[in-house]
Amino acid sequence: MAITVRIPTPLQRLTNSQSEVPCEGKTVAELLGDLEKRYPGIKERICDADGKLRRFVNVFVNEEDIRFLQGDQTAVKDGDDVSIIPAIAGGA
Amino acid sequence: MSFTKEHIARYSRQLILPEIGLPGQQRLQEASVLLIGAGGLGCPAALYLAAAGVGRLGLVDADAVSLSNLHRQVLHATADIGRSKVESAREKLTALNPETEVVAYHARLDAATAKSFLPAYDVVLDGSDNLATRYLVNDACVLLGKPLIYGGAVQWRGQLMVIRPGQSACFRCVFPEPPQPGEIPDCQAAGILGATAGVIGTLMAQEALKLLLGTGQPLENQLLTYDALAGAFRRVPVRRDPDCAVCGVHPSIHALVSIDLMSCSHKEA
Numbered sequence: 001m002a003i004t005v006r007i008p009t010p011l012q013r014l015t016n017s018q019s020e021v022p023c024e025g026k027t028v029a030e031l032l033g034d035l036e037k038r039y040p041g042i043k044e045r046i047c048d049a050d051g052k053l054r055r056f057v058n059v060f061v062n063e064e065d066i067r068f069l070q071g072d073q074t075a076v077k078d079g080d081d082v083s084i085i086p087a088i089a090g091g092a
Numbered sequence: 093m094s095f096t097k098e099h100i101a102r103y104s105r106q107l108i109l110p111e112i113g114l115p116g117q118q119r120l121q122e123a124s125v126l127l128i129g130a131g132g133l134g135c136p137a138a139l140y141l142a143a144a145g146v147g148r149l150g151l152v153d154a155d156a157v158s159l160s161n162l163h164r165q166v167l168h169a170t171a172d173i174g175r176s177k178v179e180s181a182r183e184k185l186t187a188l189n190p191e192t193e194v195v196a197y198h199a200r201l202d203a204a205t206a207k208s209f210l211p212a213y214d215v216v217l218d219g220s221d222n223l224a225t226r227y228l229v230n231d232a233c234v235l236l237g238k239p240l241i242y243g244g245a246v247q248w249r250g251q252l253m254v255i256r257p258g259q260s261a262c263f264r265c266v267f268p269e270p271p272q273p274g275e276i277p278d279c280q281a282a283g284i285l286g287a288t289a290g291v292i293g294t295l296m297a298q299e300a301l302k303l304l305l306g307t308g309q310p311l312e313n314q315l316l317t318y319d320a321l322a323g324a325f326r327r328v329p330v331r332r333d334p335d336c337a338v339c340g341v342h343p344s345i346h347a348l349v350s351i352d353l354m355s356c357s358h359k360e361a
């Protein structure tokens with residue numbers, strides 16, 4: 001069993017169009033590292049050069065914003081559900 | 093106001109809803125909503141708000157109707173190409189419901205116009221097309237204490253959130269800061285399906301009507317996401333951030349400033 005990471009549509013071209021991908025890691029940071037290993041180039045769309053989450057992107061672990069948990073050190077375990085949700089600007 | 097036979101007939105199907113009735117209809121008649129953007133979200137939202145009998149609608153948009161707008165901006169017709177969007181929209185909305193006063197602001201929203209337009213309205217609907225305006229509208233609503241309905245739509249997906257300043261998470265609580273120029277890796281037009289914008293715009297109108305009527309649970313402290321391809325809605329809980337720059341405990345934003353993110357000519361929709 002692994003951890004399911006939900007990929008937002010704009011990043012799915014980096015995951016062969018998959019909207020959910022399994023990843024492994026003990027923390028969100030490790031998970032994103034594993035995601036990058038599987039789908040090179042995806043992490044820079046989520047994190048800045050210092051590895052910090054971009055400010056218009058949110059990561060939720062089991063529907064809780066990691067900024068209110070332990071940030072990228074938030075622990076994750078098998079069966080957890082992780083969502084990456086960027087802001088949508090469009091509308092006009 | 094007193095209701096004429098025409099009023100009763102026009103609104104009869106919503107008047108019989110226990111949440112509305114004559115008192116609710118009167119509230120709508122006395123209410124006002126400001127829509128930022130008369131585009132893919134603003135058009136369907138304005139249609140339903142006018143049809144429901146909201147007394148005054150303000151529309152802010154500096155653009156003219158173009159052929160490529162028509163697949164999603166359902167208030168505008170082929171003959172409107174080249175006309176001001178707000179004028180075109182006002183004409184259609186007035187034809188739909190002459191009882192609704194429609195105020196057309198042919199202007200771009202910036203710090204100055206936000207300060208001048210917002211105070212006269214009860215609720216603000218943000219259907220703009222860029223992140224700079226989104227943060228500006230959010231900050232203006234928080235500083236002025238105006239309830240805000242944020243909606244976004246791109247490609248086959250959308251987002252929605254209701255913000256009641258001081259009570260629920262604001263846009264900045266969820267997405268703390270806009271990206272810096274160049275931080276958005278690709279700037280190509282992403283495309284959008286008209287019906288996707290229609291779903292979100294209609295939900296924005298729905299949430300505005302609930303707020304105006306004081307009925308139901310506002311979609312606040314949660315971000316609704318819509319994935320049209322999967323046919324799925326999800327709600328993720330969000331919460332107020334004590335460190336929020338505009339609505340937190342020690343806010344750093346006390347006045348409106350226009351943010352210029354336009355160096356990347358990025359327009360998602």
Ligand SMILES: [Zn+2]
Nearest residue numbers: 262265336339
């Ligand atoms: Zn806030």
